[in-house]
Amino acid sequence: MSENVTHWIGGARHQGPAERRADVYNPATGKVSGTVDLAGPAEIDAAVRSARDAFPGWRDTSLSKRVQILFRFRELVRANTGRLAEAISAEHGKVVSDAAGEVQRGLEVVDFACGVPHLLKGGYSENVSTGVDAYSILQPLGVVAGITPFNFPAMVPMWMFPVAIACGNTFVLKPSEKDPSASLLLAELWAEAGLPDGVFNVLQGDKVAVDGLLEHPDVAAVSFVGSTPIARYIYSRAAENGKRVQALGGAKNHMVVLPDADLDLAADSAVSAGFGSAGERCMAISAIAVVDSVADELVARIRERVERLRVGPGDDDRSEMGPLVTREHRDKVASYLDSGVEQGATLAIDGRVHPVLGGETEGFWLGPSLLDHVTPEMDCYRDEIFGPVLSVVRVSGYDEAVALINGNRYGNGTAVFTNDGGAARRFQNEIQVGMVGINVPIPVPMAYYSFGGWKQSLFGDSHAHGTEGVHFYTRTKAVTARWTDPGKRPEGGVDLGFPTNG
Numbered sequence: 001m002s003e004n005v006t007h008w009i010g011g012a013r014h015q016g017p018a019e020r021r022a023d024v025y026n027p028a029t030g031k032v033s034g035t036v037d038l039a040g041p042a043e044i045d046a047a048v049r050s051a052r053d054a055f056p057g058w059r060d061t062s063l064s065k066r067v068q069i070l071f072r073f074r075e076l077v078r079a080n081t082g083r084l085a086e087a088i089s090a091e092h093g094k095v096v097s098d099a100a101g102e103v104q105r106g107l108e109v110v111d112f113a114c115g116v117p118h119l120l121k122g123g124y125s126e127n128v129s130t131g132v133d134a135y136s137i138l139q140p141l142g143v144v145a146g147i148t149p150f151n152f153p154a155m156v157p158m159w160m161f162p163v164a165i166a167c168g169n170t171f172v173l174k175p176s177e178k179d180p181s182a183s184l185l186l187a188e189l190w191a192e193a194g195l196p197d198g199v200f201n202v203l204q205g206d207k208v209a210v211d212g213l214l215e216h217p218d219v220a221a222v223s224f225v226g227s228t229p230i231a232r233y234i235y236s237r238a239a240e241n242g243k244r245v246q247a248l249g250g251a252k253n254h255m256v257v258l259p260d261a262d263l264d265l266a267a268d269s270a271v272s273a274g275f276g277s278a279g280e281r282c283m284a285i286s287a288i289a290v291v292d293s294v295a296d297e298l299v300a301r302i303r304e305r306v307e308r309l310r311v312g313p314g315d316d317d318r319s320e321m322g323p324l325v326t327r328e329h330r331d332k333v334a335s336y337l338d339s340g341v342e343q344g345a346t347l348a349i350d351g352r353v354h355p356v357l358g359g360e361t362e363g364f365w366l367g368p369s370l371l372d373h374v375t376p377e378m379d380c381y382r383d384e385i386f387g388p389v390l391s392v393v394r395v396s397g398y399d400e401a402v403a404l405i406n407g408n409r410y411g412n413g414t415a416v417f418t419n420d421g422g423a424a425r426r427f428q429n430e431i432q433v434g435m436v437g438i439n440v441p442i443p444v445p446m447a448y449y450s451f452g453g454w455k456q457s458l459f460g461d462s463h464a465h466g467t468e469g470v471h472f473y474t475r476t477k478a479v480t481a482r483w484t485d486p487g488k489r490p491e492g493g494v495d496l497g498f499p500t501n502g
């Protein structure tokens with residue numbers, strides 16, 4: 001059993017006893033591998049207080065000094081990618097190479113945050129009125145909280161804290177209780193990079209910790225990523241309490257395959273984007289809207305590829321796909337195979353019989369699965385499954401595919417596969433989704449663009465990272481200033497009129 005994972009408060013591991021703890025599992029074996037402390041009111045208060053006390057000093061730390069620390073953090077995360085990836089794989093289940101990929105994508109946000117001096121430049125207008133100048137400055141908010149999901153225990157927190165901290169805020173991270181270790185490793189790397197104590201804190205916990213942060217008067221803003229029902233809850237509670245909030249929710253990502261598409265590329269993409277990380281990605285492809293005339297051929301090509309997929313423990317180099325995160329989640333995902341068939345779909349590929357490398361039977365396994373002839377009323381289409389299940393919806397053509405996607409309540413990601421530039425251009429224009437791929441199945445924006453969906457995939461106005469991240473973690477102040485020439489008093493005297501420019 002690995003050690004107990006606790007909080008990181010004021011630059012050190014928390015030493016006090018825990019009133020509540022949860023088990024942490026190794027999804028590949030199904031066995032408990034450790035425990036995690038669950039914060040109560042005292043720990044919540046200590047974490048926020050530590051961030052609040054660190055704020056004035058950090059806010060006033062020069063941009064050059066902040067950037068030096070960010071660069072050191074960047075190099076340390078890079079050097080420790082292997083350790084982080086192993087810790088993620090052991091608790092999440094994803095294969096180690098995929099976990100290293102998420103660390104890499106998180107690092108891209110650190111790269112972006114290293115350019116913060118440029119991003120925090122305000123505007124300046126000379127002589128807006130005679131002898132008067134106007135300018136704007138971007139200032140940090142104070143203590144900000146990040147509440148993150150299990151599926152990217154390093155990357156999603158790194159969408160948030162590098163930008164928040166670079167902008168001069170202090171941060172309290174509440175990671176998922178299912179895979180808490182990566183957050184502590186990141187905290188240690190921040191300390192090694194020279195970040196002052198209290199600027200980055202980690203509060204392990206569940207709903208109690210989340211609610212404590214939402215209610216805390218010293219938390220100025222909340223960034224959330226997770227499922228839609230919780231995102232909606234976070235958005236309304238945080239806003240009610242006067243906090244700035246962005247809450248990214250769940251997804252049902254469609255891939256459209258038009259008859260002129262490269263079907264091998266489409267099949268490769270469906271398998272990679274549907275089954276990578278066992279489908280536990282918010283940008284995973286879940287539904288394939290394929291035009292009837294090429295549907296049989298596409299399903300046949302997907303099947304060929306799925307038969308060759310190696311499912312096994314995340315730390316086995318041969319594995320391409322690992323287990324699901326918990327037994328309950330695996331059972332729920334598998335239940336869609338039965339309900340799909342009951343509601344009229346065809347189970348073309350049954351992942352329950354896919355072989356598992358090493359023969360471990362107690363892990364939370366479910367192989368890649370495909371339901372064909374799915375229709376929009378079925379539960380397997382309506383719900384976010386968040387597992388290795390592709391649903392094929394056969395459509396008559398482009399218009400029906402677009403209507404299907406635009407009628408869906410989620411709007412996170414989508415992709416169109418076609419060789420017709422005009423169709424692709426029309427698709428990018430009229431599709432009601434926040435992130436669009438053209439012959440690219442997982443269109444996760446680079447760090448210097450912003451990540452976020454539409455409709456019930458995002459509550460709030462700001463997407464994550466990129467310039468929207470900088471806007472979220474700062475507020476602007478507009479200054480109007482008059483400095484008179486030495487020895488020269490401005491003309492005028494008292495004037496009760498509303499100031500106008502002259």
Ligand code: NAD
Pocket residue numbers: 147148149150151152156174175176177205206207210211225226227228230231248249250251281282384386412452453457
């Ligand atoms: P989740 O909503 O269950 O949990 C997310 C966070 O909220 C965790 O830290 C958890 O401890 C906390 N939480 C859970 N229940 C709560 C409650 N009742 N009250 C307050 N806090 C609560 O999500 P998950 O299962 O960890 O992650 C998977 C979900 O996240 C999927 O729906 C996926 O689509 C979504 N996701 C979305 C994005 C995106 O960018 N839109 C990215 C990654 C994951």
